Amino acid sequence: MTELAKYKMYINGEWVESSDGGYFTSYNPATGEPWCQVAKGTSEDVERAVQVAHQAFENSEWTSMTYSQRGKLLHRLGDLIAENYEKLADYETLDNGKLIREMRGQLQYIPEFYYYYAGLANKIHGDTLPIDKKDMFVFTSREPLGVVAAITPWNSPLYLTTLKLAPALAAGNTIVIKPSEVTSASLLELMPLIEQAGFPPGVVNVVTGFGDPVGNALTSHPLIRKIAFTGGTESARHVVHNSAKHFSQLSLELGGKSPNIVFEDANIESASMGIIAGIFGASGQSCVAGSRAFLHKSIYNEVVDRIVTRTSNIIIGDPMSPTTEMGPLATESQLKRMEHYVELGKGQGANLIYGGKRPAHLKKGWYFEPTIFEHTNAEIRIAQEEIFGPVLTIIPFENEEEVISLANNTNYGLAAGIWTNNLARAHQISKAVRAGIVWVNTYRSISPIASIGGSHWSGYGREGGVESIHEYTQNKVVWMNTSTEPMADPFIMR
Template identity: 35%
Template structure:
């Protein structure tokens, strides 16, 4: 194995007892109707992290009924924006006060570095604060140009009960891209976190109680998609489903929800390129590429898992990325120095390795890494930083979402070829362009089929800027003003001023 910057196991305080997760339904913490539970083992440390109630159809049904009753009662849907914002701001403060506790559980359940868990939880508080500002400033439209006796008003009503299904890779951040915006709009919710990472969602439920959230407005059901998620996507009392995860599951959810014509918002996979032109600042580009492919161990929908580099500079770029990759700190997620942690499961690690092996069989060359690795003192699964060059566009590693610390390198000669390679994918989540020429950057940005295009940077994000994809990367937007709009129904009010309407039936 290539010599890497490995961080061995540290003497960290791992909780002696698992965190107990229960359902939150109608303002009460409940065990499953069946009494069953399931355990989550740490993918890095091999210890028992959490024990969660194993939900089924009866639990999901109870949560949906609670959300429906809370919405229809008006306890949240008909209060003022100021009242909603006040509670959302309290939640933000409580999140910041619980960063260490929540980050530790997220790191143990997911295998991500503790420094990234801390940043995820603390950063999510800003999403709650921004949503609170929208709760007080959202508005509709008025039209007083329809004639002297008419006034038209367009209002925005909360869509109703929203099912939220969240993934394991950023369990707290992605929940915070959805929940505070739905609450700002006046919706009630039922949440199903990934069965792999339930703890921080349950912890958030505790904070919502403390902040004064009315019972039934936010409900949490734990368990698997087949038994819980299926009810949440088909139930007639649910008005909208928002899901983040794989494209395959997103398609299944969209099909299931179609039976009741409920609204569906999907944030799905990506095969995100960074395109490097000859005049790029190679030092900055190489650093961003290294960050983009290894952040969260590459288990990120926004991972820059492929780079498209001008053939004149590809050797220089690859050499620099390989050099930087060797300096990235891989190892124990509980060490603050660690930058890349564990793979979420043994099965997923095998899938990552299959992509690399297939690429080599098809003629690609491994410039770095290319297989699993061990970290001294840890029982979990880890994968080497891997750079694969000589990749052709038809290879699976160039087209499909590997979801691991694996970088594919392709080359181009002209702008047209760079754009064609960028758009030659079923995904369209994000893309990046590196050039010192603003005209090059603008042309690429306007032609790239992606929901977000970064110029001379990668993965900078702000609560004000909406996020989402095109093509099979999803539909709808999250965060920002457009993220709030997803949770509204538009209603038009047409009002006649005075008794000016001509009778349709003439009086005798």
């Protein structure tokens, strides 16, 4: 039997085992078999990593660097990722089962985020204030927070880490990252590139392991100034509770139940493909998955026919194959979750028109067919709860007022898709739909220039764009008295 690869943690520029020497096994979703072992971190490991990051922030060469120097390191890291994208993509696919062609495309684009924040690093500035006191000169500056904790999920490990790591470093913070226990390998494979780029030891640290104890210890640590979390709502509630102990700043990028709305004047072919991309791309394991499709009654049957026809031709199989269009789910528990929700949907009266089971031709791995329900009751659980898999619900509507009400009838507010050739309608509906991201006649488009984030159960705070830099800095106001006159009455506020 081939010995499994072993991954240690990365703390203070060194590869270290956990304090008790423990490891856990990571599985290849395409086969359901073990493929590597990862150090199983403890609360002691978290303590060490946070202390190291704190020291690196307080008294090291990192804090003595200029913003431009830090920007150059980020640019170099982007170059190194571009040079090694194929290797990193392979590890992502082995770990989470996403298509190799998707991962290669994603890894080729990720450097753009590092270049973007490299350029922003020396543009983090304050303002002079036109203060209403003639003998005062008042200005502001934006300063790094200190040690940041980043907790990342398993569906797009390096991309979602980048959304935190790049702006945090550009702003001058140090960071401790806890990747999902499901997908730790690709992030650990990134660490040699962090070294090659020239980041000092202790600036970037990785502690691997489970939510308890690693996640709990990290999010409740008194030296953590900010927590950047991407994941599910239940885990987020624990993070919010822990952050309150020491008033850590917090940004949450959580789940969604995103609507894809198709009006009667839309390009039917584009809208149909957009719905498929939104829910079956990445096997539906995406925070912004367009899991609810609302179709105008006049074009309902035509769009459903197109969606079902294309879905029936989706190639499901080995994610390493360049022809595969849908790979496995990331974990066995995800597979069981899909089966559970299919039974829920059928039990609550939804009409299963495609899929709903494991593919018969795949005997190994955690594969699940693309699945489509249609129904008219927007209150049933498959239309309200985030499933996080390839399960689409389709609902008809008659007019704008109705579909806005249906689209907003959810606890989530992350993303939405609107399909129409009516410019006025596009503006009106995009304003009316409660979502942090609205795509019009497209879906799942990303850029480092545009932020992502939502509201309510989809979280708060923003990642990406200029806004993200502000999430990793704090504002300082400096008052300078320019008068040579002595202070007057000390008991009167100036």
